[in-house]
Amino acid sequence: AVEAIGHGIRVNAVGSGDTVTSILNHIHADGPSALADYGKHAPIGRAARPEEIAKVIAFLASEEASFMVGSIAMADGGKSVVLPS
Template sequence: MDGTFVRTDVTVEDDVAALFSAAYDTYGSVDVAFNNAGISPPDDDSILDTGLDAWWRVQQVNLTSVFLCCKTVIPYMQRQGKGSIINTASFVAVMGAATSQISYSASKGGVLSMSRELGVQFAREGIRVNALCPGPVNTPLLQELFASDPARAARRLVHVPLGRFAQPEEIAAAVAFLASDDSSFMTASTFLVDGGISGAYVTPE
């Protein structure tokens, strides 16, 4: 597959600037930004057990990186009069969980709120900003959770009405939709792709 790879620490402002500069210099425009970096380390747990180091590390990767990427890419999109930004939040941004990851949840709530505000602020300039809110996705991170704590993983799975976790390709299809002109009348949106979790009171037996 053709493409350009730019090694980037998305928590470092100069790295982010170099990333979007390389994209613009290579392709002549920056039409889409998909801001998807995120971590969920085991030391991010209940508020009673999570230390400040864990709190700040998650905030930096999950929330500050989105701030830096949006701040850097929006001027490119302003000059060309169009663009689509997709920021990965999470279904936990709209729900509470007793199995808490306090910094992760707070960071994703921040991504959701920031995306909504930017979507409104820059709408008249042709720039759309939407928050993608996936449910649990069958990725190595989730597989590690299954391996290390099957009971905790099973407790999460029971709340998914569709009875399974998402496949990465299903989330990629949602990103492609939000990036495309098919979603041209969508901005400041909370786009849930969560298998029905956020709409469920009880799930089928």
């Protein structure tokens, strides 16, 4: 991020949690259902919809985030702030 900012490039990341997509279909008969079920373990009680993660990405790419450099925007339903049990 620091190396790129001099070239007008802002580097940020999204730490996404379980998101209901078909990415697991090659290993699970119903990938979206499996992800939805697993997402119930997040503090928010559900998995994300793809558009929720897309909105975070769109924000980071927008001028509204023009001062953000080297940030990780956690969109994980609270999983990153819970201590492991």
